[in-house]
Each structure stands twice: as structure tokens, then as C-alpha cells.
Amino acid sequence: MLIFLAERSWLGMGTVYSKTTFRGVPFAKERARVYQELVKLIDGRLLSAGEFGLLVMDGDGTDDSYISAHRSLPLQTRCLIEDPIFQNSHKSQWVQLADITAYSAYQHLLQHESKRFAWPWYPRLSVQDVLGEPQEV
Template sequence: MPPRLDRMIYVDDSGHPQSGLAVYGWIEFSPDHWRSVLRCWLDTRKRLWREFGIPVTEELHTTAYVNGRGRISKSIPGRHIHDGYEYWKDFGREVAHECLETLRCAEGLSLGAVYRRGKPDNLAQTKRELYADLVTRFEHELLESDSLAMIFMDGDGSDSSYRTTHRGLALAERRVIEDAIHIDSAGSQLIQMADLVAWCANTTIDRHEKNAFAAEWYKDHLSERDPEREPKEI
């Protein structure tokens, strides 16, 4: 039998430029679970609209709303308002917990994250090399299962290094179909899910006082969906 397409992989990046840390996180599922995974997430987005006034079309960019910078709702719940002051960080973290539980419970979903530490002044190269090694890992897995995959990434595709990574592989042996397909995260619920995975992986690896509140989010909410159980250094 010819190999079949059985993995759809949505990838986003994170990291800490000041220390040279590069991170990629992803969600994935087989094509026949595409509808159920997206439905599970959209059901959560509709609940966030009903309960918190967050439009389904509003981009949930983790860095922004978890740190209180993103005004994702025009009317946050009263429990996050004290003495007339809106506590956007507390609100954002409650939203994050709702989204994390959705990732934990979505049928057919798996996820993962990888990272590498490089020199702060050479982060772009570290990211390129990490991505290349991640694709190589996917290719090896796909060879073992005799299957195919597609990779979707945040962005407009202007960074040619991603394309170069795929085209540097022998065409006769490639298992990832085409190059990575770039999608604007603002319009992709699935990329926003991957963004949350990448962000949580980053806070697990790069632990410091400012993100201590989320240091265990990956372990507590995402590890059971990760075959490796934690972000892996490669």
C-alpha cells in the first residue's frame, strides 16, 4: 500500500532572545480528527464569548493576554475588578486555563515541543538549525510508520530558511508534503493552539520570577498529550 497522509502538524515558535533560547511547539492530529479537534476548540471559544465577551474571531496570542497586555474583552468579569481597577493579568490567566483544559481534553490531539540554547547574538541561526532538526525528526518518524505529513506554521512565508530546510532533503525520500504552509495566526484557531503550547514550553524551560506562575502549566495540562511528556532539547 502507498503511504497515506496521517499527520497534520501545526507549529509555532517561542523562546527567550536575551538568552539565546529557541523553542518550537506544535499540535497534531490525523486528518480524520481535524473536524473534532477544531470543534472542541471552537466550543471553548464560543464559551469564552458567552462568559467573558471574547469574540471568537479575536486572536488569542498567549504572550499578550497572559501578561495583561492584550485587551481581548470589552467587559471582563467583575471578579477581576477591584476598587475600580481591572486586573487583566488575572483575567488572561483564567482564559489560559480554559484553553489549556481544552488542549488536554481534545479527542485525537497530541502535541510536543523542542528547544535549543544558542548564543543571544545568533538566535536566527539557532532557530534555523532547531527547525531543521525537528523536520528531520518528523521525517524519521514518518519513515518508520510509512506515512506522510503536512506542516503548517505561523507567518507569511517571507523567511526562506523554512523553505530551504524542506528543499534540502532528497525529494525521493521526503515524507512531509511540500514545504511548510504558512498561515496568519490571527485567522487560524489551530495556530493559536500551537502558540499556547510553544509559550508553555518556553515558561517550563526558561524559569524566572516573572513567569513562575506558569512554570508548571505544561506538566499540569499538556504533558499527558505529549508522547515525550515534556519539552525535549535536541
């Protein structure tokens, strides 16, 4: 699957992350902050390219913080034209591809010994990384 992704010159991807030891409500707030930074980054890239986009993500839409991030974008320049569209990954091969990309980035950054097999996955995709490498936000 990673070879499929790496060989698609028209397909771009990128990763943002935050290192934290938070749990519970503080973790949820940090996750929402990181997602908001991602949304700003995507919206800015779309604006620079003169394009519009939709964001499709894994999940059921019960976490309002994802919608809040989109609604906080300035309407005058907003290029992400809708709130996120949620789809469970088992129903979408594209969402599954995004999941494996996120998992490979996570393992590349974490480098837990028991997941050594996954460490080289993200570097294989780096040719597609529009940010060059995972960006801490």
C-alpha cells in the first residue's frame, strides 16, 4: 500500500504533530489545537494555489472541536468550503490510505522498539510530503 502511495506523483500528503503527556480533557484540548493548526495550514495552501477543498476524515462526527476549527477560518478567504466530512475508514479506501499514512508518521516519530518494522514506512513516502517532513505545531 505504501508503494502505491509513493508512486502517485499527483498525490500529496503531510503530517503535523504535537508531543504531549496530557491525558483526559487537557489532551482533548491539545488535539483540538493541533487539528486547528492543520486546518489553517491546509486552508492556506489552498488559498495560495487558488483552489478549494473538502476535508474527509475518519470518524463519526461526534467531536465538535473538528467543526469548530473549520468555522474559525475567516469567511473572506476560506478555501476549505465545508465542515469536515466524516466517514468510517472501513467504508472508504481513501480514508484507509490516510490512516496508514498517519500510522506510519506516528511510528516514524515515536520509534517504539516493538514497532521497529514500521519505522521506515514514512521515509518511503517522503517524496509525497508537501511539508518535507512531519511538522511540530
